[in-house]
Each structure stands twice: as structure tokens, then as C-alpha cells.
Amino acid sequence: MITPKQPQTLKNRKDFLRLRHSSKWVTPNFILQAGGNGGAGEDVIRFGYTASKKVGNAVARNRAKRRMRALVRLYWSGLARPGHDYVLIARPKIVQVSFDILEKDMEKALKHVHKPRRKDRK
RNA sequence: UCAGUUGGCUGGAUGGCCGCUAUCAUUUGCGUGGUAGAGGAAAGUCCGGGCUCCGAGGAGACAGGAUGCCGGAUAACGUCCGGCGAGGGUGACCUUAGGGAAAGUGCCACAGAAAGGAUACCGCCCUGCUUUAUGCAGGGUAAGGGUGAAAGGGUGCGGUAAGGGCGCACCGCGUUUUUGGUAACAAAGGCGGCUUGGUAAACCCCAUCCGGAGCAAGACCAAAUAGGGGCAGCGCGAAACAGCGUUGGCGCAAGCCUUCACUGCUUUCAGAUCCGUCUUUUGAUUGACUGCCCGGGUUGGUUGCAUGAGAUGUCUGGUAACAGCCAUCCUAGAUGAAUGGUCAUCGCCCUACCGAUAUAAUGUCGGCAGGGUACAAAACCCGGCUUACAGGCCAACUGAUAUU
RNA sequence: GCACCCUUCGUCUAGCGGCUUAGGACUCUGCCCUUUCACGGCAGCAACACGGGUUCAAAUCCCGUAGGGUGCA
Numbered sequence: 251m252i253t254p255k256q257p258q259t260l261k262n263r264k265d266f267l268r269l270r271h272s273s274k275w276v277t278p279n280f281i282l283q284a285g286g287n288g289g290a291g292e293d294v295i296r297f298g299y300t301a302s303k304k305v306g307n308a309v310a311r312n313r314a315k316r317r318m319r320a321l322v323r324l325y326w327s328g329l330a331r332p333g334h335d336y337v338l339i340a341r342p343k344i345v346q347v348s349f350d351i352l353e354k355d356m357e358k359a360l361k362h363v364h365k366p367r368r369k370d371r372k
Numbered sequence: 373u374c375a376g377u378u379g380g381c382u383g384g385a386u387g388g389c390c391g392c393u394a395u396c397a398u399u400u401g402c403g404u405g406g407u408a409g410a411g412g413a414a415a416g417u418c419c420g421g422g423c424u425c426c427g428a429g430g431a432g433a434c435a436g437g438a439u440g441c442c443g444g445a446u447a448a449c450g451u452c453c454g455g456c457g458a459g460g461g462u463g464a465c466c467u468u469a470g471g472g473a474a475a476g477u478g479c480c481a482c483a484g485a486a487a488g489g490a491u492a493c494c495g496c497c498c499u500g501c502u503u504u505a506u507g508c509a510g511g512g513u514a515a516g517g518g519u520g521a522a523a524g525g526g527u528g529c530g531g532u533a534a535g536g537g538c539g540c541a542c543c544g545c546g547u548u549u550u551u552g553g554u555a556a557c558a559a560a561g562g563c564g565g566c567u568u569g570g571u572a573a574a575c576c577c578c579a580u581c582c583g584g585a586g587c588a589a590g591a592c593c594a595a596a597u598a599g600g601g602g603c604a605g606c607g608c609g610a611a612a613c614a615g616c617g618u619u620g621g622c623g624c625a626a627g628c629c630u631u632c633a634c635u636g637c638u639u640u641c642a643g644a645u646c647c648g649u650c651u652u653u654u655g656a657u658u659g660a661c662u663g664c665c666c667g668g669g670u671u672g673g674u675u676g677c678a679u680g681a682g683a684u685g686u687c688u689g690g691u692a693a694c695a696g697c698c699a700u701c702c703u704a705g706a707u708g709a710a711u712g713g714u715c716a717u718c719g720c721c722c723u724a725c726c727g728a729u730a731u732a733a734u735g736u737c738g739g740c741a742g743g744g745u746a747c748a749a750a751a752c753c754c755g756g757c758u759u760a761c762a763g764g765c766c767a768a769c770u771g772a773u774a775u776u
Numbered sequence: 777g778c779a780c781c782c783u784u785c786g787u788c789u790a791g792c793g794g795c796u797u798a799g800g801a802c803u804c805u806g807c808c809c810u811u812u813c814a815c816g817g818c819a820g821c822a823a824c825a826c827g828g829g830u831u832c833a834a835a836u837c838c839c840g841u842a843g844g845g846u847g848c849a
Contacts, residue, residue, distance in 0.1 A: 263708080312712095
């Protein structure tokens with residue numbers, strides 16, 4: 251059993267692009283993507299946060315990223331797998347929706363994102 | 373009390389749990405604790421500066437751009453303050469790119485007779501002919517009609533054949549004098565009889581200002597790739613010695629000291645950025661070095677980077693913008709980008725309902741429910757401008773109504 | 777962050793300050809033609825990003841705002 255370290259933050263555009271076509275789970279408020287971390291280490295968990303201009307102005311984008319960081323802080327332990335990278339993409343609703351709904355979405359998304367969906371199989 | 377004008381301030385509070393960035397202390401270390409941590413616009417990037425690099429001898433000119441009543445403030449400004457003119461509002465007050473149109477050029481569509489050296493369609497008047505109703509011809513006019521955004525001063529009276537600055541009064545315009553004011557300008561008087569329509573956010577003229585690029589500027593370090601290609605790198609000796617001549621001085625003379633020039637298979641140093649090689653001597657060339665360009669690679673870190681035209685307060689000068697003295701203080705520094713997430717309670721606002729109360733309209737207080745609690749995130753730093761903003765507060769002033 | 781550019785029918789575009797009710801092509805709608813469709817012909821719908829200002833007059837000139845787009849280590 252590998253003891254996972256504290257999650258790190260993804261900062262390079264390359265890492266975000268690598269996860270673009272990996273498995274994902276969509277909720278009305280955000281999208282979670284997951285994939286291998288490209289040789290960063292067996293015990294490393296990394297999270298990336300993205301909010302595009304569709305979310306709103308700078309204040310809304312910063313608030314969306316901060317809420318996503320709070321979600322990761324609460325739920326990464328036990329649900330995130332070591333040796334994987336995760337990317338959270340904000341959708342416009344995430345700024346207004348109450349935090350309870352986001353917590354349920356996050357728990358569900360972390361459980362389901364590793365199950366490959368049927369249409370992704372070949 | 374209602375309506376309004378101007379200026380300024382503020383931009384929710386408390387607590388629990390979980391976190392971020394910087395820094396300090398402590399610890400072998402994991403870690404723990406303390407302190408600090410977005411704005412009035414941080415925004416748009418519309419102006420002005422600091423700072424950095426490039427260019428340039430100082431400076432100026434052409435081109436291009438900007439500004440534009442007067443005086444002041446300022447590091448500077450297209451900003452601000454005070455004043456003037458014009459326009460708007462009952463008023464407090466607001467708006468104002470507001471130099472030059474007799475330096476020149478252009479434009480003024482359509483309509484209209486005529487659009488800038490005025491002109492004459494309908495009219496009005498006079499004369500002549502025909503005739504007594506009009507018509508025709510010639511002339512005088514610009515009051516009236518009509519067109520237009522604009523018709524070559526306006527109104528009134530006199531005058532006239534009808535009219536007309538033809539004459540007069542007032543207003544306007546031009547010019548001039550005096551007075552007030554630093555000035556823009558204002559007031560009063562004289563003169564001219566009117567000659568000169570608008571447009572410069574059309575070209576232009578005048579005055580003033582502006583070199584270019586921007587912290588992704590610039591500097592350093594590390595790593596990686598490569599160990600590449602091209603171009604350029606400013607020269608035309610100096611000294612010593614010897615010989616011969618020569619200038620000056622001392623000396624009877626020999627000679628000694630001294631100045632300058634020429635010559636030498638002479639010597640030393642230099643010589644083209646450096647080293648080497650060739651040749652025979654001021655040439656050639658390999659390589660290295662330096663600079664620039666091309667090509668290739670990297671997409672990291674440090675610095676610039678927060679003590680500054682700094683903030684607060686008292687006083688002084690000034691109508692004010694602002695300036696000065698003194699005292700105190702240090703107040704964000706991120707880089708997929710920190711300064712928060714969440715829960716609870718309270719506050720504030722709006723709407724509906726209930727109750728009480730004073731009523732001319734309606735307002736005030738209490739309770740309960742629902743909804744809302746803005747605009748917006750530093751990115752080198754300052755001074756402004758513009759734009760966005762739920763609401764709340766303060767001060768001064770104006771108008772209307774009522775009462776005393 | 778900094779430096780710039782552009783907005784005209786649904787789309788692509790013309791457009792000396794007045795001649796314009798903003799022109800053309802494609803599209804769309806209706807009618808004609810054809811047995812029918814296509815092609816063709818005729819007619820129609822449809823735009824100056826927004827707000828101020830200058831001017832007698834603004835799509836055009838000036839200022840501001842909004843929305844798009846481009847470049848720079």
C-alpha cells in the first residue's frame with residue numbers, strides 16, 4: 251500500500267492538454283477529468299483547476315477556483331487514487347449553487363470517474 | 373414637510389470549523405506559534421510623468437501628431453482651481469474643443485430669380501403707346517409674397533411717385549479714446565452710416581508641446597542544444613648607435629657640450645586585436661577573440677520589486693487648486709497567479725399581511741413571511757480622466773407650501 | 777501586463793458630408809415560366825453597434841462606451 255502525499259497542483263498547459271481526452275464525469279456545475287500522471291511518481295496526486303471566460307469575469311473565475319479547491323481539500327483523501335492526475339473544469343453555475351450540492355457532486359464524481367464508460371471502450 | 377442642486381464619506385458585523393501567500397521565532401526533522409495580506413474604481417488603457425534600453429556632439433529643422441478665452445497650481449498633463457464671454461434653468465446651479473473667416477484656397481446639395489464682385493420671378497411705382505378694361509415696351513425699386521438652414525444689419529418714425537441708412541432715435545456691428553482689471557474682458561463717450569453670411573471637430577495660418585520603444589523594458593545565474601554559417605575589426609613607425617653636415621656656447625688652438633636634418637645588408641622596441649605559417653617586407657592566410665546578422669536550443673530561477681512627486685495630524689501662507697515647517701508611521705507583493713471556503717446569528721433594504729397611532733394626501737412604530745445585500749481582483753510605480761456601482765451617511769445651498 | 781485593429785441587411789461586401797427611402801451579389805418569401813423540379817424572369821422582406829457633440833445637414837468628421845479580433849517573452 252502506497253501512502254499518498256498531500257495533493258499537488260497542476261501548473262503546466264501540457265498536463266492539462268494530456269488529460270483532455272481521458273475519462274471524465276460531468277455534473278451541471280463542473281467537469282472532472284482523470285488520468286495517469288505521466289511518470290510524476292507512484293505516490294503523487296495532482297489536481298488542476300480551470301475556469302474559462304465563459305464562467306464570468308475575474309471575480310467569478312477566482313471564486314470558482316477557490317470553491318473547487320475547497321472541494322478537493324474535503325474529499326481527496328480516500329477517493330483520489332495515487333499516481334493519477336485530476337482536472338476540474340468550472341461551469342458557469344458553480345458560482346451560485348449551494349455548497350451541499352457541490353459536495354454531493356464531488357463525491358459522486360470521484361467515485362465514478364475511474365469507471366470507463368461503455369462508449370469509450372473499443 | 374415636499375422637491376431639488378453641489379461637494380464629500382462609506383462600501384456590512386461577530387463567532388465556530390477547514391485553508392492560501394509572505395515573513396519572523398522555535399524545532400534534528402515532521403511540525404507548532406506570532407505578524408501582515410485588494411480597490412474607489414485595483415477596470416477601460418484615454419492622457420501625463422518616474423524608471424529601463426536603443427538612437428543622438430549640444431541644439432535645431434522638415435514631416436507627423438496633440439493642445440487652443442485669461443490668470444494661477446503642478447514633476448507634467450488634454451488634469452485641477454479662480455475668473456471672463458456665450459447658452460440653459462424661477463433659483464441653488466449646470467453646460468461650454470471658446471485662437472484666427474478684411475493671409476489664401478475649397479464647400480454651401482435640393483428648392484429658389486438670385487448662395488456671395490449680389491439678383492429681380494410675382495409684386496409696387498413712373499413714363500410712353502393702344503385704349504379706358506387691360507395689355508405691351510422702357511425705366512426705378514427691394515417694403516411685401518414665395519424658396520431655403522441661411523436672402524447682404526434689426527425695430528420704429530419721418531420722407532418718397534413707389535421705395536431704399538435716404539434722414540433721425542434706440543439696438544447691433546466696426547473703429548477709436550478714457551476708466552476699472554495682471555489679463556481675458558467690462559462700462560462710458562466720440563466717429564463711421566453698414567462696407568466684411570456660415571463652415572477651420574474642411575484644407576490651412578498662428579502660438580505652445582512631443583526622439584523611439586516599453587518591466588514580456590533591462591541585468592545576472594543555471595540548464596539544455598549546438599560546438600554551425602556570413603560580414604567587419606580603423607596601420608603606413610619610434611628610439612639608440614655610427615658616419616657626414618649643421619645651429620649655438622666655451623676656448624689661442626686641439627677639442628668638449630649642445631640643436632636640427634640626411635644616410636645605414638646596424639641594433640632594440642613597436643607594427644595591423646592576438647598567436648602561428650608562407651613570402652620577402654608593410655603583403656597573403658589558417659585558427660582564436662570581439663561585435664553584428666542568420667540558423668539551432670531553452671520556456672527555469674534571481675533581480676528589477678515597493679521608502680515613495682508616500683500616509684496621517686497640528687500649524688502657517690493663499691479666495692482656491694496647492695505649497696511650506698514640524699511630529700508620528702511603514703502600510704499587499706502573487707506568477708495556472710495568494711489575500712479565502714463553508715455554517716450559524718445579527719444588521720440594512722424591498723414587497724405582501726396583521727396590529728397600534730397621528731392623518732388633508734399619507735407617514736411612524738411593532739410583529740411575521742418571502743426576496744435581496746452592489747460594481748468589481750493588485751501584476752513596475754505614481755498624478756489624472758472616463759466608465760460601472762445594492763444601498764447608507766454628512767455638510768452647504770435653492771424653490772414651493774404651512775405655521776410663528 | 778503592454779501595443780494595436782475592426783464593427784453597414786441572415787452572409788460577403790460598395791458607399792466625395794447632401795444627388796440615397798444606404799447600392800450590389802448570395803440567401804429567404806410570393807408570383808410567372810415548366811407536367812413537376814432545377815435554371816430563368818418579376819416583385820418583396822431585410823442593415824449603418826450604442827450614446828453624445830460639430831454642422832443648415834453625419835453611415836461619413838470628433839469624443840466616449842460596448843462587442844469582436846490581432847500581435848509581443
